[in-house]
Amino acid sequence: MPIISSLLAKLTGIILTILVIATINFVLVHSAPGDPALVIAGQSGDTDVKFIEQVRTEYGLDQPYLVQLGTYLGKVVRFDLGYSYRQRRAVSDLILDRLGPTLLLTLTAFFLSLIGGVFFGAFAGLRHGKWSDLAISLVSLLLYATPVFWLGLMLVLIFSVQLEWLPAFGYANIRAASYSTFGYAMDVARHLILPAVTLSAIYMAVYTRLMRSSLIEISHEDHVRTARAKGLTEGRILRGHMLRNAAVPVVTFAGLQAGALIGGAVVVETVFSWPGLGRLTFDAVTARDYPVLLGLFLVMSVMVIAVNLLTDLLHRLIDPRVGAH
Numbered sequence: 001m002p003i004i005s006s007l008l009a010k011l012t013g014i015i016l017t018i019l020v021i022a023t024i025n026f027v028l029v030h031s032a033p034g035d036p037a038l039v040i041a042g043q044s045g046d047t048d049v050k051f052i053e054q055v056r057t058e059y060g061l062d063q064p065y066l067v068q069l070g071t072y073l074g075k076v077v078r079f080d081l082g083y084s085y086r087q088r089r090a091v092s093d094l095i096l097d098r099l100g101p102t103l104l105l106t107l108t109a110f111f112l113s114l115i116g117g118v119f120f121g122a123f124a125g126l127r128h129g130k131w132s133d134l135a136i137s138l139v140s141l142l143l144y145a146t147p148v149f150w151l152g153l154m155l156v157l158i159f160s161v162q163l164e165w166l167p168a169f170g171y172a173n174i175r176a177a178s179y180s181t182f183g184y185a186m187d188v189a190r191h192l193i194l195p196a197v198t199l200s201a202i203y204m205a206v207y208t209r210l211m212r213s214s215l216i217e218i219s220h221e222d223h224v225r226t227a228r229a230k231g232l233t234e235g236r237i238l239r240g241h242m243l244r245n246a247a248v249p250v251v252t253f254a255g256l257q258a259g260a261l262i263g264g265a266v267v268v269e270t271v272f273s274w275p276g277l278g279r280l281t282f283d284a285v286t287a288r289d290y291p292v293l294l295g296l297f298l299v300m301s302v303m304v305i306a307v308n309l310l311t312d313l314l315h316r317l318i319d320p321r322v323g324a325h
Contacts, residue, residue: 014305018298022076025297026069029290076298082291086284091295094280099299101171102276104188105195106265110307113200113261114254117207118247124208125215125246126238136208143205148264152198152271159194167191169273195272199264203257207250214246255311258304 056062060071075082081091124136143151160168167173172187179187218224219242227237269278277296284292 017305018302019073019076021301022073022294022298023069025294025301026072029293029297030065030068072294081295081298084289084292086287086289087292091291094292095277095295095299098275098277098280101274102262102265102269102278103303104192105199105269105274105276106262106303106307108192108196109199109203109265110254110258110261112196113203113207114251116200116204118211118243118250120204121208121211121250122215122243122246125212125219128212128216133212137212140205140208143201144209146202148198148202148267149271151201152194152268155194155198156272166193168194171275195268195274198271199261199268202264203254203261206257207254210253211246211250214249215242218242218246251311255308258307258311261307262300262303 053062060068063071072082079092081095083089084091084094087094120136120140124133127133156168159166167190171191172184173179173191224237224242265276266278266281268274269276270282273279277300280292281296283289284296
């Protein structure tokens, strides 16, 4: 019963959080300058006042602000994200078309940055004060200070233009439809390398420095000294007493950074022409397509919540004491 009560409380909290986020998104998007009715009329080539009023009536833009908000929240509860002004399609269909590539990119970047950060941070922490530690610290500092879009462009120039090892943009080759299942997967993987490395680089640098500092701090704690006094090998001490404890703050911080990771995908997808939610967000902003923007913000918020839950599970696997409370 306590477990069921805990799950119900967490589920209720998630639902309330999503509704609050949806309300805030609605207020922010509708506070932005620009009239979507004028944008639609301009794209249609008809700026007649009657046509503009007809557009407002058709999309409910002539309703009072609170009525629009109530209508939107009612649709969210029914899992209805609305209809796109510009693309004349349901927002849910537009998002589902782009969700797969974004999930592939963000999850790959998340695990790449987490695994790479833990590995390089542990290596630097174990060799504290040596040249390898200084080299890793310097590289991580440079990556952290490098703008994401600039790093992406440099990787394209080096690995696509100069070396011609990897494709510069896109999700798959235009001939990918004729490939076998394995061939198509390998082609997508080749296109994924540069965007994933670009998106994960800055977070890998942060996790590397955090893991290094955490491992150095733990190496001086009493339980590690006691293990050494008992005659345990350094490898056993590292695996049993140091790595798991040092990785806990890294995993926790990774969950907090999930929102920034998904937000950074907007820039990376634009640089590499990756057909995901980031590109759709950019197009919706330029077109003042409010329903698409609201749907995207809501879906991205749910993704952040899901990544935080995933991080919580990883936290419990690394430190079983968390699940005991």
